Amino acid sequence: MKMKKFAAALMGLSMAVSLTACGGSASSSSESSSETSKAETTQGSSTAATGDTLTVAIWDTNQEPGLTKIINEFTQKTGIKAQIQVTPWDQYWTMLEAGASGGSLPDVFWMHSNEINKYAKYEMLLDLTDRIKSSDKVEMDKFPEDIVNIYNYNGKQYAVPKDIDTIALWYNKKMFDEAGLKYPDESWTWDDFKNACAKLTKPDGSQYGYALSPSNNQDGWYNMVYAMGGEIISEDKKASGFDKEGTIKAIEFIGDIAKKYMPKYETLTDTGATVLFESGKVAMITQGSWMLAELCNNDYVKANADVAVLPKDATTGRRVSIYNGLGWAAAANTKNPDAAWQLIEYLGSKEAQQKQSDLGIVISAYEGTTENWVKAYPSFNLKAYLDMMKDLQIRPYSKSTVVWENMLSEKLVKVWTGESDAKTVCADITKEMNALLAEEE
Amino acid sequence: MKRRERIKFNLKDFLWGWLFLLPTVVGLLILNIIPIFQTIYQSFFKTGAFGKGNIFVGLQNYKKLFSDASIWQALFNTFKYAIIEVPFSIAIALLFAVLLNKKIRGRTVYRTIYFLPMVAAPAAIAMVWRWLYNSEFGLLNHLRNLIGLKSVDWISNPSFAFVSIAIVGIWSVVGYNMVLFLAGLQEIPHDYYEAAEIDGANAFRQFFAITLPCLSPTMFFVTVTRVIGALQVFDVIYMMMDKVNPALYKTQSLVYLFYKYSFVESNKGYGSAIVVLLLAVIMAITAVQVYLQKKWSDA
Known part of the structure; x- marks a missing residue:
């Protein structure tokens, strides 16, 4: 009898716990997200907006303190209150989709090139076209055209550009010294990079030249593909670029490095390139400007590492960085469209964009506001990120980017593990990607 | 006279019975039964975002399903997992x-300790095991290295990653x-x-002649619920394996x-089509189990 009571109590308890477990699984799964997702830190978003307060949804905790400052200044000027809610990248889009389906989107939120299409297509976003035209603060021609175009759907503007990001090369100075190598600089080609990888790789497996996962596309192999004259997707976004000579060459190049100078593929998926770099297992990684807060505050990185521009390709002479930029969008059914627009207008103004750079939050999208950004972490050569802006390539996207990006990552595993060669895999990808692109309409 | 009273009494009983059942029945209907039919209905559509712009495509999703090798591999993976998890979790628990x-x-202390994994959130469990299994810094490999053994890629080696996952499953459900x-x-x-x-x-004789029968x-009961649970495995895999994990296809x-x-x-x-397939598989297996149980208890 006593036993039964005990069992019943335990079962009751476990049911209570398993209910709460649903919440738990949502918040900690951010850990499993790949490094391509922009900074992912768990943060509760329990503060619901009340009354006239605007809700502002973002996914990057690193940017929260800085943006709060900017938004507070906005409140002082206009009297409109706004509250930031952070949801980690992996749950952000699930949250937003649920909000859109249920008619409860946040008032103002971040948009990304991967997802804009469906939100614009089903008219979930506030059409900003006319408001931008009549505004004297937001001037769309001061923003990079590519970024403006991402958020333009059938001639209507659905978001105002927020920032841009570029990619640079991080290297471990101590390891370069040990190997007797000169630090990477402007003169480096991808071949120099490969030779350095060879010298930095120790045969006992304690140290490798480079680390890169197939899901590190924007901050990794996409850059090499474009530098070597290839492309991921055609200009009109109708055809895969994996049958291009340059693309195959780049994939072969990475496949070779992966085989010889990278940690075992299994290790890479277990631990991730950035963590391997921060623990002194690899000498170089390529990383986006959005990762500064993570890397620049790491003690090991502070003591041993620095940043340089990406190498260029010897044949084409191009030093390419993939770039992308977020946009500020508002919900079509927001209760307070005018207040939401005022906030977006302010965030897109030169004044707020300048502040965003000065505070070291991100590289602002507004022309001529970026020079102070490099001073945020003076001990690193952050100028490299700005130098990369000379030859930019917008992050490849189409209407269903996520679908073919996942497919690419999965197929390329075979090249990294050496199970199959680059040519075969690229042919396979071309076929499948073209089929996916044909389905898009 | 007496008879009528009895009927009345039974009717009252009947109504009260249903009244008490009502919350469960309503809950089942709203949360389980209706969604099942909606899911089946949805599996015949090419869905647009936000539940808008659905296009009826008939059996096209199912055609794709039957020609998709990764689906059959996943079904096989699910069985592999269940075949390890169910017998071991039952034998150890027994x-x-x-x-x-x-x-x-x-x-009571032991009972509580063995039950604890059930109380912890599955996501938290998966995160801790992920670190134990980590090939570079994980405790398991650290211990192996101490006694001179080589490191093992617990959750990224395609040939036994599913075993590592199943071990976590067994560990969590034994209590x-x-x-x-x-x-x-x-x-x-x-x-x-x-x-x-x-x-x-x-x-031993007592165990096999009295306890077991x-x-x-x-x-x-345990077998049926465990088989169903094992066939629905998701959270541990989702939490522990990266999207580009080389073992993912086989796990x-x-x-x-x-x-x-x-x-x-x-x-x-x-x-939806995938989940309808899973539903069919689970129903078939459970039906077989119930049939066997009946036969066994009749014999």
Whole structure:
């Protein structure tokens, strides 16, 4: 009898716990997200907006303190209150989709090139076209055209550009010294990079030249593909670029490095390139400007590492960085469209964009506001990120980017593990990607 | 007169009975039954985002399903997982239950300890195990290195990643099974054991001749619920394996693919078709189990 009571109590308890477990699984799964997702830190978003307060949804905790400052200044000027809610990248889009389906989107939120299409297509976003035209603060021609175009759907503007990001090369100075190598600089080609990888790789497996996962596309192999004259997707976004000579060459190049100078593929998926770099297992990684807060505050990185521009390709002479930029969008059914627009207008103004750079939050999208950004972490050569802006390539996207990006990552595993060669895999990808692109309409 | 009263009384009983059932029935209808039919309905559509712009495509999702090799691999993976998880979690739980049913010192403490994994959130469990399994910094490999063994890629080697995942599954569910078995053991009359002892049966003989047969209703319940649970495995895989993990193809379960298509790539129609397949598989297996149980208890 006593036993039964005990069992019943335990079962009751476990049911209570398993209910709460649903919440738990949502918040900690951010850990499993790949490094391509922009900074992912768990943060509760329990503060619901009340009354006239605007809700502002973002996914990057690193940017929260800085943006709060900017938004507070906005409140002082206009009297409109706004509250930031952070949801980690992996749950952000699930949250937003649920909000859109249920008619409860946040008032103002971040948009990304991967997802804009469906939100614009089903008219979930506030059409900003006319408001931008009549505004004297937001001037769309001061923003990079590519970024403006991402958020333009059938001639209507659905978001105002927020920032841009570029990619640079991080290297471990101590390891370069040990190997007797000169630090990477402007003169480096991808071949120099490969030779350095060879010298930095120790045969006992304690140290490798480079680390890169197939899901590190924007901050990794996409850059090499474009530098070597290839492309991921055609200009009109109708055809895969994996049958291009340059693309195959780049994939072969990475496949070779992966085989010889990278940690075992299994290790890479277990631990991730950035963590391997921060623990002194690899000498170089390529990383986006959005990762500064993570890397620049790491003690090991502070003591041993620095940043340089990406190498260029010897044949084409191009030093390419993939770039992308977020946009500020508002919900079509927001209760307070005018207040939401005022906030977006302010965030897109030169004044707020300048502040965003000065505070070291991100590289602002507004022309001529970026020079102070490099001073945020003076001990690193952050100028490299700005130098990369000379030859930019917008992050490849189409209407269903996520679908073919996942497919690419999965197929390329075979090249990294050496199970199959680059040519075969690229042919396979071309076929499948073209089929996916044909389905898009 | 008397008879009428009885009928009236029964009617009252009947109404009260249904009244008490009502919350459960309503809950089942709203949360389970209706969504099942909606899911089946949705599996015939090419879905647009936000539940808008659905296009009826007939059996196209199912055609794709049957020609998709990754689906069949996932079904196979799901079975591989279940075949390891179910027998081991039951055998270990039974062993613990029998041991902890004896009068030993501090047995409530042991019972609580074995039950603890069930109380912890599955996501938290998966994160801790992920670190234990980590090939570079994980505790397991650290211990292996200490005794001179080579590191193992626990969750990224395609040939045994599913075993590593199943171990986590077994570990989390053993305590729950154990409590069910303990409850079953309480039902067995003590006289049987006394009689057996007088007849000179040893502990093993007693276990196989008394405990096991008398426990068969509990055993049946545990097996059926565990098989269903194992076929629905998702959270451990989702939490522990990266999207580009080389072992993922040979480890991902049907529910994992359902999640991927429905919520990551927002292809809810195809996701629904996958889950309908899973539903059919689980119903078929459970039907076989119920049939076998009936046959066994009739014999």
